[in-house]
Amino acid sequence: MRQGCAPTWTVQLPRPQSRSLSAVDAGATPAQCLHILFYALGAVVPPLRAVDSGTEPHPMLLDGCYEYIDLLQDSSLVLEPLPFHITSQKDVYSGRLDGCNVVVKSWRGMATCSSMRRAFIKRLRRELEMWQRATEFHPNIAPFLGLAPVGQLGSVPALVLARYGDGNARDYLDRRNLTTRERASESLQIAAGVADALCYLHSRSPPLVHGSIRGSNVLISSTGEPLLTDLGMRNLPYPTDLTMMNSRQSLNDVRWMAPELVDGSSVGANDSHESEDGTEKEEHAYPITPGSDLYSFGMTMLELITGKDPFHERRHAIAVLLDMTRGVRPARPSLADGGISDGLWVIMTSCWKQDPAERPDAATVYALRFCPGFVENDHYMCAAEESRKHE
Incomplete structure (x- = not known):
């Protein structure tokens, strides 16, 4: 992971009227249709893109949560508007980072209280540090690129990984x-x-x-x-x-x-x-x-x-x-x-x-x-x- 101070990001979210988006007209997959339904109900806000603007701090910076983690910096991360996969805890997006194809796994948690979010992020950093060390010592463990402060108010940072052409x-x-x-x-x-x-x-x-x-x-x-x-x-x-x-x-x-x-x-x-x-x-x-x-x-x-x-x-x-x-x-x-x-x-x-x-x-x-x-x-x-x- 890249080291240094956390950057400030602006997260561009869809306009309110986009809640009426037709999933069929957009050519959405079943997983994306489900995500649109959650969003229409106010359950999940899909981050369309994140731009390293250097102007507006992410909400979690104000909450002091980033003292626990290292973030990607000096990078331009652009996400697809809808996830291609949904799990019980995460939405998984395709994206581009510095011109390379990436996968971005964004955890949910708009209403998570501050103490629970801090505990989650603290444990996340501990697990990622062990993962990072393991990639340095064994060739069959996939590396990750880092964390990015992408998401809605109160969310936890998203995990960014390289996208492999042959998939899983x-x-x-x-x-x-x-x-x-x-x-x-x-x-x-x-x-x-x-x-x-x-x-x-x-x-x-x-x-x-x-x-x-x-x-x-x-x-x-x-x-x-x-x-x-x-x-x-x-x-x-x-x-x-x-x-x-x-x-x-x-x-x-x-x-x-x-x-x-x-x-x-x-x-x-x-x-x-x-x-x-x-x-x-x-x-x-x-x-x-x-x-x-x-x-x-x-x-x-x-x-x-x-x-x-x-x-x-x-x-x-x-x-x-x-x-x-x-x-x-x-x-x-x-x-x-x-x-x-x-x-x-x-x-x-x-x-x-x-x-x-x-x-x-x-x-x-x-x-x-x-x-x-x-x-x-x-x-x-x-x-x-x-x-x-x-x-």
Whole structure:
């Protein structure tokens, strides 16, 4: 991240009459239509663009929140008017920064109180500092460009990342016309890079935990290398008004989550929270651990190889939750669905153990990847290939 004093920004917002904008006429995607609906209801204000003007301070500067963070400076950041993706806590925009394509992830929180916002930003900076250090020591961890004070009154700063032309791992594999064996082989290479990154993260003292491993959080570089992104973003202390608790996307996340995260049976990293008197107190946060990362890693392997979400046969997230707590795991894909080699299936099912202590660590998973027969010369994969040929 670039160092120095925070710049002052002017954020140009749409005029009030733009609330009547026709999403169809604008050619908006379904996600953008949803965002327009939220905006029309006064729930979200989409930042159209941010201009480094040097005249008007951002509202959060006046609130003193930027003492905790480093901001992009001497840069011109321009955003698309509507997000291309919406999650339970963020709106994700395409943009341009100094002539380069970027992705800007803007957290919500118009009405968040000052103390909660400070706690969020303080924790955000701590997680970003760990993420920044990790990028300096491991090639399979995606760098980020910094934070930018983009957003509506009372919002938290937006995270700016480089945009990769090949997108995330799931989309990268889906776009290509690969045979069953080719997809399995490339998925294994991607998974090996992720496992290598986890080896580094989990070997730190204390261990660094990602918290949200899935295909969409693995980017593909211009050279085809997998890059793990959004490190530590899962364990931020989200205020209630930053989250759409009942959103489909939020519920769908459980497909990659370890069962102990759902029932709260494990105790993970502590989270800091600022009390009313301004002192910091510790609370148990989202109980992510290296073991929960490995569970998600196993589900991500399944996702990449099959091109389908884990538990894809379960339409509703509540059914997935019930399966998880009962120890039910995804069935081995049929030959028609591509199949999975015997060796890979052993790794996946080991990662899905109900007891986190019984799951392998990242180093073990990475080492097993070199065992012969995991993809090549596997009778199950050969049968799957023949099944595809006769479809």
